Amino acid sequence: MDRGGCQMNGGGDRSGPEQHGMITLEDLESFSEEQLSDSGNGSLEEEGETMEDEENQDRLLHYWQDVARGHQVEVAQDMAEPIQQLTSNNQGRSQRQLIPFTLLGRKEKCGELLYEKRQYEKGRWACITMREDTYEQSICYGFMRIMRYICQQNSLGDYLGMTLPIVTVVRTNETHSAMSHDVTVAYFLPDYHQAQPPQPTDNEIVIEIWPATTVYTRPFTGPTNEVTIIDQISAMAELLDSPGVCVNDSFIVAGYTNPAHSNRQNEIWFLERP
Structure with a gap:
């Protein structure tokens, strides 16, 4: 994944013509x-x-x-x-598909999960990059545009199906002390649309192929904003045995529950370098 795109590892081809977070997610x-x-x-x-x-x-x-x-x-x-x-x-x-992955390992301390290591396979994602004043504004406006794509504003004119988590790609400076205003909101196409993804009518939504990726992930609860995300990145970096194996300036926030939920379920993802 590079700073300008939303691929998970920096590689990946692009196909087609071309989220705390706010309004995103599981218990709709x-x-x-x-x-x-x-x-x-x-x-x-x-x-x-x-x-x-x-x-x-x-x-x-x-x-x-x-x-x-x-x-x-x-x-x-x-x-x-x-x-x-x-x-x-x-x-x-049952109506929401969880993005498939293979669990490669877990690190625990005194029975508490510190992080998991997972393998996500290559797949197609619908992505849009926003640049609003705040992270929450970017993911909300971005998800609403993705939502229109899911709900008929696509070449099939049909409801595409929901997958979880909805992810946002965030970018930081090298010291992880500040976030870029550029935030990418991404939706994994359901299995039955992976081979031939419906094309968005919104020309700023791009269908991208993200390569297979190894992810280090840690759960956290509560709101997602610039402060909480920077805190979670710092906490995760301290827990990793070899943080240098991961991309240093691009991270993913994965959201599973809606913004009104009193105990929102999220994950911070570190991406292993290709």
Whole structure:
């Protein structure tokens, strides 16, 4: 992975014509069921299952807008349909594909996981690089554009399916004391679209082939912003036996849970040099 692209190792071909984080991820049904029910609006089952009702669609949009406003992000009215589609198509964990990997090893201390070493195989990703004022703004606006691609703004005109984690590529200076404003949001194409990925209608979304990569990964919970990411990078560097084997200025933040979750699940990924 280089500073200008979003490949995992710096290699990789490009095909096609051409995320804490904010609105990204795993328990998308909690937007509709848990959070909306808590506000007195009832559950999706009570309202009629799939959110096709215009009133429920607006309710979800308003909820996302309220959450995003706290991060100085505006969610446009035209996001109502993608939000509805992503939510109604992800009722249950079985509807979300986890990106496959091979576990190569684990390091523990006193029963606590310090980090895992994993192998991710070559695969196609939809990527967009953003440059907003803050990390949270970049990943939110980037994911919303990826979300439109997932939800019909593609050459098939169809819902593509959700995979996890949604990842963001962040770049730092050599001392890991500051982050670049350039943030790449990336979505792994589901298995059934890997051979022939649908092309985005958004010409700033690029389909890239990321090469097979060895990743050192450590879980963390809570929000993701410039401060927490720099802290996690520093903590991970201290835990690695040989940090020099990893890329020094590009890292990945992997997100598994949505921003409203009280105990957000994330990972920091260090990428082994090719």
